[in-house]
Amino acid sequence: MTQPHSFFPIREEGGAVLILDQTELPHRRVERELADLEAAAHAIRSMQVRGAPLIGATAAWGLALAMARDPSDSGLNSALALLGGTRPTAVNLRWALERLKAVLLPLSPSSRAEAARSEARKVCLEDEAANRAIGQHGLKFITDIAGGKAGAVRVMTHCNAGALATVAWGTALAPVYAAKQAGVPVHVWVSETRPRNQGLLTAWEMREAGIPHTYMADNAAAHLIGHGQVDLVIVGADRIAANGDVANKVGTCLKALACREWGVPFHVAAPSSTLDWHCPNGAGIPIEERSGDEVRRVAGAEGAVTIIPEDSPVANPAFDVTPARMVTAIITERGAVAPDRLSDLYPERKP
Secondary structure, three states, X not given: OOOOOOOOOEEEEOOXXXXXXOOOOOOOOOEEEOOOHHHHHHHHHOOOOOOHHHHHHHHHHHHHHHHHHOOOHHHHHHXXXXXXXXXXXXXXXXXXXXXXXXXXXXXXXXXHHHHHHHHHHHHHHHHHHHHHHHHHHHHHHHHHHXXXXXXXXXXXXXXXXXXXHOOOOOOOOHHHHHHHHHOOOEEEEEEOOOOOOXXXXXXXXXXXXXXXXXXXXXXXXXXXXXXXXXXXXXXXXXXXXXXXXXXXXXXXXXXXXXXXXHOXXXXXXXXXXXXXXOOOOHHHOOOOEOOOHHHHXXXXXXXXXXXXOOOOOOOOEOEEEEOHHHOXXXXXOOEEEOHHHHHHHOHHHOO
């Protein structure tokens, strides 16, 4: 099955690693080359790339670029430290770095550069395959609803967990793309996702794909859910604890609370690289506190506009944790299950 979108968040061309700079979207479509380790670290930290799976893929390529310059043990350790410190919440970052470290550490320095490139390519190919599978597993939830109603299935999402957040297909939007390819009518409620307004990226994706959608203020979610205008909610995740607690972009938990009150299914879609089996529950997930300027300013096509005084105190937690009891199902590449059955999909993780 071909990719459902015409853009590539990260790709290799002629030996160069190119990213789609998401800080320029939706106003400009700009590709940038990751020339070295520092450029990859900057891309992750500044959110030129974002979304847990794409952060992991970019980190893998960043390490490959580092090995091309300095494949020594000290070069490897320095690169791991630099990349590992860019974003604390998305576990895919650590997963990708640990995966490449395990491959590279036993090798002689002279073999590391090519091995790192090969492993980075595998990370990307596996992410694409996993997300395609998530789309097929999640499609069942949409078709089940479609079979019992007239008109489009109304899906609400939060932040951007589409193809822009991954190598291809996306996580939360993968079932939406699969529905379009299957001819199942869908309409997407796109939550703006303050303060970085990453819902703009979802709206951009839906427009590119020709999928009906409506952009909405975050605070309208409970109203829409409570008035029967939402059939299901699907979100992505930056880290899922072993018990099924889910860390995702701040504001996710509010939608889960509304869904719980009005009996609307609330699903989380994520590849296995987002599962943190070493973290027993959501209390152990570090929550990134980002710059207050993200709240003080609103970015637009002509630049940022300050909306409150510079000296106003601001809190800016980038993520929140939705308890497992509020999640209807977690959709991974291996299938969809209730959060307390997550280990059934991964029997190799059971003690």
